[in-house]
Amino acid sequence: MLKPKQMSRALIVGHKDLLEETIEVLHQINLFQIEDYIEDDSGLKIGKPIGKGDAISRSLIKIRSIASFLEVKDEPVKKQNASTLLRDLDSTLEKLDKEVSRKTETRSGLEARVKEIESLKKELLPFADIPLDLDLYRGYDNLSIFPGSIKGDIEGEISSITKSYELFSDHKSGTIVLFVPKIYTEDISMVLSDHGYRELKVPEQKGVPAEIISRIDAERTDLLRQIDGIDADIRALKDEYKEFILASNEVLSIEADKSEIPLHIATSESTFIIEGWVPSDSYNKIERAVSRATQDRVFVSQQEIEHEQESIVPVEYDNPKVVRPLQEIMNLYSRPRYKELDPTALIFISFPLFYGMILGDIGYALVLLTLALTVKKVVKSDAVKPLMNILIYCQISTFLFGILYGEFLGFPLAGVVSHGEIQAGLIPGFNTIDLLASPVGGEMITYPIHRNHLIMTMIVFTALVGLIHINFGYILGFINENRKHGISAALLEKGSWLIIQIGILLGVLGYLEVLRSEAVLYAGIAIFLVGFVMLLKGEGVKGPIELPSLLSNSLSYTRLIAVGLSSIYIASTVNMIAFQMIWPDKFGLMTVFAILVFIFGHALNAVLSIIAPGLHALRLQYVEFFGKFYEGGGRKYDPFGYIRKYTEE
Amino acid sequence: MAVETAAVMDPAGLKAIGAGLAVGLTGIASGIAERDIGSAAIGAMAENEALFGKGLILTVIPETIVIFGLVVALLIS
Numbered sequence: 001m002l003k004p005k006q007m008s009r010a011l012i013v014g015h016k017d018l019l020e021e022t023i024e025v026l027h028q029i030n031l032f033q034i035e036d037y038i039e040d041d042s043g044l045k046i047g048k049p050i051g052k053g054d055a056i057s058r059s060l061i062k063i064r065s066i067a068s069f070l071e072v073k074d075e076p077v078k079k080q081n082a083s084t085l086l087r088d089l090d091s092t093l094e095k096l097d098k099e100v101s102r103k104t105e106t107r108s109g110l111e112a113r114v115k116e117i118e119s120l121k122k123e124l125l126p127f128a129d130i131p132l133d134l135d136l137y138r139g140y141d142n143l144s145i146f147p148g149s150i151k152g153d154i155e156g157e158i159s160s161i162t163k164s165y166e167l168f169s170d171h172k173s174g175t176i177v178l179f180v181p182k183i184y185t186e187d188i189s190m191v192l193s194d195h196g197y198r199e200l201k202v203p204e205q206k207g208v209p210a211e212i213i214s215r216i217d218a219e220r221t222d223l224l225r226q227i228d229g230i231d232a233d234i235r236a237l238k239d240e241y242k243e244f245i246l247a248s249n250e251v252l253s254i255e256a257d258k259s260e261i262p263l264h265i266a267t268s269e270s271t272f273i274i275e276g277w278v279p280s281d282s283y284n285k286i287e288r289a290v291s292r293a294t295q296d297r298v299f300v301s302q303q304e305i306e307h308e309q310e311s312i313v314p315v316e317y318d319n320p321k322v323v324r325p326l327q328e329i330m331n332l333y334s335r336p337r338y339k340e341l342d343p344t345a346l347i348f349i350s351f352p353l354f355y356g357m358i359l360g361d362i363g364y365a366l367v368l369l370t371l372a373l374t375v376k377k378v379v380k381s382d383a384v385k386p387l388m389n390i391l392i393y394c395q396i397s398t399f400l401f402g403i404l405y406g407e408f409l410g411f412p413l414a415g416v417v418s419h420g421e422i423q424a425g426l427i428p429g430f431n432t433i434d435l436l437a438s439p440v441g442g443e444m445i446t447y448p449i450h451r452n453h454l455i456m457t458m459i460v461f462t463a464l465v466g467l468i469h470i471n472f473g474y475i476l477g478f479i480n481e482n483r484k485h486g487i488s489a490a491l492l493e494k495g496s497w498l499i500i501q502i503g504i505l506l507g508v509l510g511y512l513e514v515l516r517s518e519a520v521l522y523a524g525i526a527i528f529l530v531g532f533v534m535l536l537k538g539e540g541v542k543g544p545i546e547l548p549s550l551l552s553n554s555l556s557y558t559r560l561i562a563v564g565l566s567s568i569y570i571a572s573t574v575n576m577i578a579f580q581m582i583w584p585d586k587f588g589l590m591t592v593f594a595i596l597v598f599i600f601g602h603a604l605n606a607v608l609s610i611i612a613p614g615l616h617a618l619r620l621q622y623v624e625f626f627g628k629f630y631e632g633g634g635r636k637y638d639p640f641g642y643i644r645k646y647t648e649e
Numbered sequence: 650m651a652v653e654t655a656a657v658m659d660p661a662g663l664k665a666i667g668a669g670l671a672v673g674l675t676g677i678a679s680g681i682a683e684r685d686i687g688s689a690a691i692g693a694m695a696e697n698e699a700l701f702g703k704g705l706i707l708t709v710i711p712e713t714i715v716i717f718g719l720v721v722a723l724l725i726s
Contacts (some may be wrong), residue, residue: 332705552713556716
């Protein structure tokens, strides 16, 4: 907790003949992260792939293309035995590949034919209502044919040119087919072009268009049925080979990984050197496993982590299980560096705390808790689960603050006395109890705390929460800086902020009525100046420029009350619309409407209640809190190995 | 000379207007600031998804403006 897992740098050295066994055992143990070797002038070279690397890669490409064609998705299937799978893999893959390519070829052939038919039909459609055999459109010596579309009636004008013509027309589509003796071609063309004539291509077919169309329509339906049949075959193939595809993809990926390892390590004529990282508590495990697998002929040794290597040490979180979901929030920002504080456990407290302070409503807590638990149960995804856990933590905190604030879906639980009148709460007879008078705004602190009657007090209180949180950040920054660059840097860069604040506090106290004393005032100013000079030395000009951020950052925490109030106002507006404006005296249609408004209004506000308090609570961590101490940018610990999902050894 | 009639405005109304202006104008200001940052952040995320966290932070930084506006509105009313 508060620190990433301790890592050790290990060196594994042995004869090349033992490389395969070593890689095998490292892969199996899944704890060792191999550090890429970069060739230098030491004479060591990067190794060459072992085993049948090429063949494996080819099969892998084939299996992945088949998987994407068949749309095989990751899903839990029965585990297969890896060695039997590997034995039959090539022949099964060959068979599957042939079958798939046969199906795809037939399918694309059929699809091409369907396209052909569709374009033919498009050409035929204009002629559909003209009962002429398509053969009759061709092969005349003395006749000109005008097949095309036209606007309006032209029969009169044509008959004024010649009486010997034959005109077929379809008024619906505007298609005409006109036969005239060749000598009138030019005159007729002129007439036609005046009427917006557009020539149509006559399809190279035989028979009456309407008949052809019905024939090809039948063919098209038949083709589509065949395509459906092939699709069904492909689906059947997918169901039959799904397990094989998933399992062999896994096995081949593993084999490919193993065969490529020599490309990452240093080798000489006859030896290999693998450098890498292992969690310190697992170092012995690695050493023992390697020795056993190679009968003590490969040597594992632990190396000192040098200072300049600290930036490349892989970082693995080391948190109790209950805190782990919050690691997602850390990853979203940036993984901590190796020597840095891991604040996951801190935001485990502060994130739900701020969320609850903002939302603080028993009703919403219950609704969203149910939602989170349902989603967690229904969706099995590993990505969703931690988020739902975070939501659950937040709702627990919201519930507790809901009890403190006495709110249920925007209704106050307790009645409150204001200006001599009692505004009744949800629980009859339960009124707020006065606890003590607030020092600000002349307000009365009560239980339950009614936030909308305590605005001034809450604003001051939340700003104070902010000040505490920020200073906690500075203290963590001090610890971090001390660890990285020593005590003087820590004092100048982070301690100066604390000193400046003490100075300001003393100065203000000395100036105010409460403790009017010139000595305190001057002491405050002096301390402030000391802090200021330290800051200037530690951070340069940047430091003083950031001074006002002390004020703006702590005021930023007033969002804890401001966003919460906006949520209350939305909720109580929904309640008001539903129960005061729409609710009728007698049961009727309007009653149903009021209930609908109530449900939808609160559903909307519930969704907003995940987003708004979530984002604001998150932002307070990321911007105001992390800004004071956190750097991040650590490298992910990603050991060489694989967690088998579809196969077993 | 016309008799001047001094219409006195209810101070509560002026307060409400002030509160509305405080929230509204700061809301617009936040929106304008976040618009540019947000589009740049989305652009950066399209290149590298790991930048989501940083992008989110940069985008919500101007959010403080409207929070201040809201606080001022609460103080006025």
